[in-house]
Structure formats: structure tokens, C-alpha cells
Amino acid sequence: MGTDAFLRQQEPWFVSLGILGALYVAVVAYRLFHISGLALCLRQPKDLRRRYGAWAVVTGPTSGIGRSMALELARRGLNLVLVGRDPAMLQDISETVSRTHGVLAKTVQFDFSLVSTPRGDEAMRRLREAVAGLDVGLLVNNAGVAKPGVVYLHEVDAEAWVSMIRVNLWALTEVTAAVLPGMVDRGRGAVVNIGSGCTVALPSVPFYSIYAATKRYVAQFSRSLYVEYRGKGIDVQCQRDQLTHAVSHL
Template identity: 35%
Template sequence: MDENSRVLSILGGIAISIVGFQICRKVLPWIYSNMLGPQLCGSSVNLAKMGDWAVITGSTDGIGKAYARELARKGLKLVLISRSLDKLKTVAKEIGDEFGVEVRVIDVDFTAGAEIYEKIREQTTGLDVGVLVNNVGISYDHPEYFLDCCQADPKFLRNIVSANIHSVTHMTALFMPGMVAKRKGVIINISSTAGVIPNPLLSVYSSTKAFVNKFSDDLQTEYKSKGIIIQSVQPGFVATNMSKIRKPSVFAPTPETYVKSALATLGIATQTAGYLPHALLQLVIHFTEAVLGEQFARNLVLKSIADTRKRALRRQAKQQ
């Protein structure tokens, strides 16, 4: 082998080593966060030791209600916060009777102004809150182009930002000081897979969820040394009223199945899909972006969501 061939061979080996290192650096943490950690170890966080009370927003059905049930199962008292007082009372009695824990309710509309947070502050003063689940959120009735959804509902932009962003920042500001003071606490922010993959025709919703991811990530960096655990959970499709999926499946689990899986990642992953099939979906889309190009992946998702939009519009036309 001549000198040039030897140099090329060395450079090739270095290049292969670098690529292999980068793959391992990305893949091994993903395997631990989504498979080995949750499946073999489970969460090591003792939520009952964080405080006597858990506060859950958007808690009358779906993922929020499932979190409420699991936290009650672990012995925490609950403050359930949602819009409908009748639904809140029904869920509170159901959970209180089943798990024997105290359950309080606060009825507020998270699309309203800052005054709702003063009501929440007044009704939670003196409670030792150790867990906050920011779950409340709203989405589109169906996938739609940005200008069309704004024209159809002029209040839409304000409402979705209030419910999906302001609720997270204001509730965190309300309850984090108490957690920092005692140097322990958990904040779980429910984001969405929509916030980490291309999501045209749901652009405002996906952008609010991207905010939740970024806010959670940077806040964890700020307050990890204070003993606070902050996690952003990014579900894909779950069989809830919001998703309009009635029949659960492997890729669209029940809220109860999803939440049990997501809680197993607490303390293991600060950003998580919460459920292995959803993590695999994210991985496939990111792999497609890396191998075939971002624009190809975006166009692929656009076509799929556009088809969903067409079906929704046909259903609307039939109902009218």
C-alpha cells in the first residue's frame, strides 16, 4: 500500500468512526429513554413525597383525567381544574370514591384572561402542591389552512394561544415558587408529537406545542439544581375526545394506557413521546428527514394531513 492509499485508509477509518460515534450518541440515549429505562427500571420518582397535592388542568376527560386517576392511585390529593363545573364534580366524586383521596375542583375557562389565575391562587392558597400537570389545551376542529381557520373563527388565534401557552406559563409561575422553596416538585407539561415533527394544516396548534417543549427544556436547565423535575410529554394519537378517535389501537392507546407509560419515563427523560409506538413514529419521520430530505418529509406529511382534511370536510357537508 502506497503512502496516499494509507492516508486515505486512515481518513476513511476516522470518518467511519465519527459517523458511528454520532449514531451511537443519538441512538443509545433514545433506546434508554424510550425502551430500557421505562420498561426495565420505570420511574424512580416518588410523587407522593413531592407534596400532599397534585394540580391537574383539563382534567375532566382524556389524558388529564387519566393523570388525575394515576396520581390519586399513588395517594395524592387532587385539585382538578377545567371549564365545566358539572363535569368536574362528577369526576371528583368518581375519583374520590374509588381511591379515597380528597378532591377539590376549580372551574375556569383557560381561554379567558389573567383574572382566572387569581381565582386559582385564592382557592389553592396553603396547599402543599408537589405535582403540577399542565394538560389543558385546544386544537383545530379539523386540519385547515392558516388563513381559512382564522377567517372561520376570528377568536381562534387568541383562544388557542391562551389555552395552550398562557396556561402553561401562568400555572408554572403560580406553583413553582412553592416547589423551589421546599426544593422538590414535579411539573409535567403535555405537549404533542405535532410540536416536534412537520405539521402543516395544524400550524398554530403545532407551534404552541413546540413552545411547550422549548419552555420545558430551558426551565428544567434553570431549576434542576433546585430539585425540580420538569418534563415535556409529546403524545401522538390517543383515543380521546380531542382526537375524535373512538376505538383504541396500538398506535392510538386509551388515555389510561398512555399515562401509565408516560409516568414510567418521569425522571428518565425530560422530553418524551411517553409511549413507545409514538416514539417510533417520531423516529421514522426524523429518519425520513435525514435520509430523503426535510422537504420530502414535509410533503409526505402534508399529503397525509390534507387527505384527513378532505374527509373531515366531507363529513361536515353530510351533517349539514
């Protein structure tokens, strides 16, 4: 029996269900395509220095995604303001980018778990001083923590959750607010916030409740900032965890 004849024999609800199923599969495939980073790899890289500015601020640049982002931005010719909590590791990545790619690098020691405390306020003051007068065109908010995880909410001391919220949510917001004024004055810039695929792919993330909630904030914060600042020449996007070459999307 041919396909057309088979469909004519089916109930209308069956055909409608099949169409909806096909549309759902298409939407999921589209999202996976973008989340996987394949879409980014197909885009032609741009001159980030000319488009946005000569300097980039990267938080959490000493390992993982943050280190990869710092190295990639340096390779693309951007000078760096590197912000993290470990002085020795900051010095290491600073020397590496300067030696390997010949760019300038500044370091700012900042334990983001102390944001909104006197020590955190002092670190924020040092960050503002570090970027003052620089043509900062790109901010990468990469710093984040996922521990404690695989645990019931009531089994962990509240201070641990507060620390995670400070790092993943509060510090990201304050650093963005500190860097944006210069971008607004120059009429150009970009903010890249590192979120998590769990906020898109999963309806809930049990045993990682606080982490998932903070990353959901990052996604919504990014969407809202994009609308808020697009008229001022500033791009804002939220990238998911694994995209170490997210800058190619700008």
C-alpha cells in the same frame, strides 16, 4: 468476498456515509424508544407524595390523558386540585378519585381560552386561593386544544388561533407561574408539561401550524425551566401526547 475485504475496496466517502447512516439510525431508535414510553415503563415508580408533596394540580383532567393522569396520581396517594372548564365533568372526576382511592379533591372551574381576560383573571385568582397553604408538589399542565386543524392559516378567523394560543401556551405559563412559588419555598416539586411528538419527529407540521408552534413553545419552555429551577429542588419535564403514565418517570 468477506466484509473486511469488501470495505477495503470501497471509496472512503462510501464507508463514511455508511457510518453516518448507522449513527443516524441509532439516534432515531433511541428517540423512538423514549418517545414510545418504553423507557418509562422500565423505571421503578417512586413515592411521589414523599418526594414532592401531598397535593397535585392537574389541568384538563376530565377526559383522555388528563383523566388518566388524575386517576394514576390518586392511585399513588396524592390529593388533587382539578382544573377545567366543565363543572359537571369536574365533579365527576373529583368524586371518582375520592371514592376509588380515598384522596381529597378540589375543583376549580377555569376556561383557559379566557386567560388574560377579566373572567380569566378571576379564575386565576380562584386557582391561587385553592392552592394556598397546600403542599402542592406536582403540577401537570395537560389542558390543550388541537382544533382548528387540517386547515390553511388564512381560512380560519384569527380569534380561533388566539384561543388556541391562550389555552396551549399562555394558560400553561400562567398556571406554572402561580404554582411554582410554593414549590420554591418548600424546596421540592415537579412540573410535567404535556407537549407533542410532532415537535420532535417532524421538521414541519403543515395545516397544524399554530398547534405545532404552541407545542414547540411547551418543549422549549420546559427545557429552560428545568435549568432555571433544578438548583431549587424542582424537576421539570415535557412529555409527548401519548404518555398517560408519565408520572412513573419522576
